[in-house]
Amino acid sequence: MIDSLEGRFILAFIALLEEKSFSRAADRLGYVQSTVTTHIQQLEKISGQKLFHRYPRGIELTEAGKVFSKYAYQYVHFSQSLKESMNELDQPCGTIRIRTQESFFLTRMLPFVQEYTRNSPSVNLRIEQGSHQDILKGVLDYELDFGIVPQNPNRHEILFYPIMEETIVFAASEDVSRKVRNTGVQILNDELFISSGTSCLYHTTAVDVLKDAGIMVKDALELPSLEMIKQYVSCGKGYALVPEIAINNELKIGTLKILPFNSKMSFSHGLIVHKNRELSFTAKSFQSEFLCFFNRYMS
Incomplete structure (x- = not known):
């Protein structure tokens, strides 16, 4: 296989993988679209495997493509190092x-x-x-x-x-924090938990800590950025687990409060x-x- 491989084929593969579009990959490489198509076809012929699924909305790697991608990136890294x-x-x-x-x-x-x-x-x-x-x-x-x-x-x-080491805390608005102080953390069973998504380590850590405190996360909202999470929580819409340093300004002006959990959490x-x-x-x-x-x- 190595006798047939050319660097331009590998670069076309990576461009298509990252751009998710033959036309954008061609623009990135300064080629016409047909050149990228030819390079990918050559790679598929050399490897004896289909590397991409073609869909109207774009492309996705096949299982063979996922394997190939690891070696493609190593090739580019090797070339740069050399x-x-x-x-x-x-x-x-x-x-x-x-x-x-x-x-x-x-x-x-x-x-x-x-x-x-x-x-x-x-x-x-x-x-x-x-x-x-x-x-x-x-x-x-x-x-x-x-x-x-x-x-x-x-x-x-x-x-x-x-x-x-990074200290992490549960943060909420003054209103939610007051409810917790007056009634206890169990009130969080009725509040919305906000995070960056279930794949986020902050989310999984929070779920474990809350479970130990007898709180079940029944309703969760995923937001794409830390700033959106802080803004949403400061409006009294639930609570979130965040780095303490990330809310220093909000703590100073009082738009966010740290909820009282006994154990100190850190990453x-x-x-x-x-x-x-x-x-x-x-x-x-x-x-x-x-x-x-x-x-x-x-x-």
């Missing part, structure tokens, strides 16, 4: 792909990004938002250089570098990377600066 090594770089350059939870980026990561981009202007940081499982899958599939997760995934394929955030991923010069530099920054940040 180019950097051959050029004997004095300065980091190229692209670093990272995925993190929205709340961590908004509350903790922005100062690092500002410092890093100022010191390494030739590096393109591609930062994506995702749930704990999205992040882990991206690293396992070699799609990402790094992930930032709220707890150690304890996978033998993953290296985990702890960076900080141990960390940087993850695939154990078998050969880090480029730029990736090694990024990892070192990232860990040093948070070591200073937490000192």
Whole structure:
């Protein structure tokens, strides 16, 4: 198979995978659409497998395509690392792909990004938002250089570098908080629980803590962003589990209150990377600066 593979076929595969459209993939690569179609057909012929399902609304990976994607990303990563090594770089350059939870980026990561981009202007940081499982899958599939997760995934394929402890709290409006103070946390059985979705670690953690307190989550609302969750909760519409630092301003002005639960809850955030991923010069530099920054940040 390797004798027949060409890099442009792999790049067409990744562009189609990420853009979900032959026309958008062609625009991204500077090709006409028929060229992308031909490259994918060549890949399918070489692999002997159908790689994409074609639907009127777009494309989806087949099972064979999902397997192929892991190796496609490794190919691109290898090519980038080789180019950097051959050029004997004095300065980091190229692209670093990272995925993190929205709340961590908004509350903790922005100062690092500002410092890093100022010191390494030739590096393109591609930062994506995702749930704990999205992040882990991206690293396992070699799609990402790094992930930032709220707890150690304890996978033998993953290296985990702890960076900080994060206190998390149940937050609600003054009205809901008053009900809890007057009646007890059992009143939450009748309140709406709000989260980023059932795949979010904050959601699953909250459900477990509430269950231990005798509270069953019977009605939950999924919202796509931390800001929407805070705004919705501050209107007296239920309660949510959030990083304490994310609601500091709301606590100061009184639009949100911390609900009284006995046990202190926290996550141990960390940087993850695939154990078998050969880090480029730029990736090694990024990892070192990232860990040093948070070591200073937490000192």
